[in-house]
Amino acid sequence: MKSIAIWESRNDNNPFQDIELHFNYWKIPNKRKEFHRFLDIGLKLISTQNTNCINFYFPAKIEQDNFHEIVSKFINKPDLLSAIFNENYKVVSQVSKQHKILNDQDEEVFTIYEFSSNDLTFEYKYNGTIVSINLPKLNKQLYIRFRISGQFLNQLSTISTPPNSVFESAFSELEMIDFRVNEIRDLSKDLVEIYGKMCHIKKQHFFYICSNNEDVIGYHTPYLSCRNLENYRWNGYVDLPNIESAIFLAYHWKWDSQENSSLLIKSKYEKNNWNTIAKYLLLVVGISLLGSCLYDIFKLIIKLFITELK
Structure with a gap:
């Protein structure tokens, strides 16, 4: 099972409502040539009037x-709020956990909900976490935003080395990120049977944010745009x-009106660090010493051979 799944728990018999999703996959290199991921x-809902959770x-x-609410990181920063939604928005805080978002015409467009740990429930089942x-x-559009870190991010990736060159494989790596949402065939049958239809x-x-030293070299769906992140x-x-x-560069993919989505990204980046460099320097020195020793042995054999001829 590789797919994320999203569904509502409602207090009526109406079908699931449409949702809007924003994913930002961050891959930030650190000094050791490893990555913070x-x-x-x-997620934006049209209405939560009949939504329990x-x-x-x-x-x-x-x-x-490894689960963090992150509205507090941008809600009081108008330039960052506008960058996240790519619109010129401003905030009016109604109550401590609800923030009304206005456009240029001072019209309310949606409410951002800053949930707390008391709003969360974790359940470990189906070889994963609900x-x-x-x-x-609220009878209006509601938006939430949170961050996932830890082992889950590693499970989205497969790391390999370039097969065509010994030296290239020593100093670079290939990564394949396989990201899926509401893919029924990749979900537990028990989960689908119990919780029913996923949100439409x-x-x-989807934004993939990585260093400009990383090259995105493959994808099964072309990206819409790529821009430098401020x-x-x-x-x-x-x-x-x-x-x-x-x-950092932000690669952007976009989908409209579908039951599920999947994205495969292949990238190539340098992995050389001081440990790798030191190993290859030792290898080069070792090869040089071995070559020198073989040369001296060869000279000695020739000299002995010439002496025997005399």
Whole structure:
């Protein structure tokens, strides 16, 4: 089972409503040439008047320490809020956990809900984790956003080395990211039977954010756009040290009106670090010494051979 699943728990018999999804997959290199990986998930519902909670299934164990509400990272930063939604929005806080979002004409477009740990329930079953988020009863669009880190991100990737060159495989790696949402064939039959129909995806955005030194070399669905990310704007949101001088690219995919989605991304990046460099320097020195020794032995054999001839 590899797919994420999303469904509602409702207090009426109406079918599931359409949802809008935002995924930001962050892959930030650190000084050791390794990576900080995390996935930001945003979800917008048309109405929560009859919604008890929204449920997410992840095909891995999600520890509570690896699940974070992140509205507080951007709700008081108008430039970052506008960058996340790609619109010129502003915020009016209604109550402590609800934030009304207005457009340029001061029209309300939706409400962002800043949920707390009291709104969360974790259930470990079907070889994964079901996270349920309780929502307020509102007859208007509601948006939530949270971050997943930890082992789940590693399960989305397969790492390999280039097969064509010994030296290239020593200094670079290939990564394949397989990301799926509401793929019924990849979900437990028991989960689908018990919880029924998954939410219909009205719109989905997926951003893959990585270093500019990483090359996205393959994908089964072409990306819509690629842009340079402004570090000064996203620094506090990412909340990682020493990234001010780094350059990051954001690759953007988009889907409209579908029951499920899948995305396969293949990228290539350098993995060389001081350990790798030291090993290859030792290898080069060893080959040089071996060559020198073989040369001396060859000279000695020739000299002995010439002496015997005399």
